[in-house]
Amino acid sequence: MSRTLLFACDLSAENRAGFARAIRLAGETGARLDVLHVLDPHLPRQALHDLESAVVAEMERTLTDLREDYALPSPDTLIQTVAGTPYAEIVREAHERHADLIVLGTHRKRGQPDLVAGTTLARVMRNAPCPVFSISHPAHQEWHDILVPMDFSLPCRHTLREVITRFPEARLTLLHAWCIPGERELASHSDYARWREHEVARLRERLESEVDQLMNEVGGVPELELVLEQGEPLEVLMGRLRRQPPDLLALSSQSRLGRQSPLTEQLLAEPHCDLMVCRAW
Incomplete structure (x- = not known):
């Protein structure tokens, strides 16, 4: 290739x-x-x-x-x-x-x-x-386990397509960080808890639909797991890397994982694994 x-x-x-x-x-x-x-x-x-x-x-x-x-x-x-x-x-x-x-x-x-x-x-x-x-x-x-932070952006879709094309035999983990408004103020309220559960389920359904669509475009179906974790994206990602580092982390050059820069310096300062950075499109 x-x-x-x-x-x-x-x-x-x-x-x-x-x-x-x-x-x-x-x-x-x-x-x-x-x-x-x-x-x-x-x-x-x-x-x-x-x-x-x-x-x-x-x-x-x-x-x-x-x-x-x-x-x-x-x-x-x-x-x-x-x-x-x-x-x-x-x-x-x-x-x-x-x-x-x-x-x-x-x-x-x-x-x-x-x-x-x-x-x-x-x-x-x-x-x-x-x-x-x-x-x-x-x-x-070996690069068996590849972690891809997942959102709905064009850069993220391009990165996922690159990973699937280059590593069709790898095990992919798609990590999405989510945060729902009102979590701190209403977390103990029963109505809010039911609404929150519904929203998380809707988010997962949307993500799965996005992934299925991309798989159909690429034509390859690697082993894949979708993981949703609550929190700020960079904190969620760094926590995952420290707990369960993959063999390879794949990002877009315009990933908004931090508040200060497209490619967060913390990921480069703490190399828990090899890193693949793709252009945005």
Whole structure:
């Protein structure tokens, strides 16, 4: 299915898991693996030339080491460097190469949500023309269980379609956070309790109808569970990730899970699982 898989390599220890996963994905999908490193354009010309040779050699060694460590076949590979601003060059190269997906390692600012917004990882996820995978777990870990936060938006429907198309054999959990007006003030009132029960049942019916419609459009019916939890969306999602982390979390780049940003920094600062972020449409 894939044609070009772009892996952005920064040669850090955190990058190795992403590199190994990129090799595995390229081998499984028959894609060409394009390995890209972005150099500082402000270095002197000779230093830039010397550094480029050293970086390419290091990426080649890492590729060989990871293939041997994980017993992975060798995909068709292109290793290159460019000079510029990392996130801008990664997005530009993805456009020019018509990349089917981008793979990145996790960032180094774990547990620091305030420092994540301006990272290369966050910026690529917001601007990429294709799905972006942030990898924090070993490549041998299968993506059997995939969690998809579910609402009725076009971005969410697009993300779910991407997941079903790419992972038809996976077990999907669709998580919807709900909140009904008057919960605090009227929770003990019997009439309100009956109305609340009716509203939750109506919500589930609506969600199931949405899912059935999408399944008919896609033509695939993976193993699927619909979970409704009461609460604010980000709190519900983070609680689920801490209690029962999936193998992969799939989101839209415009998911409104937090009050401050489309792609919440907390998810990137607490990588409970690998993360797939899709463009909004």
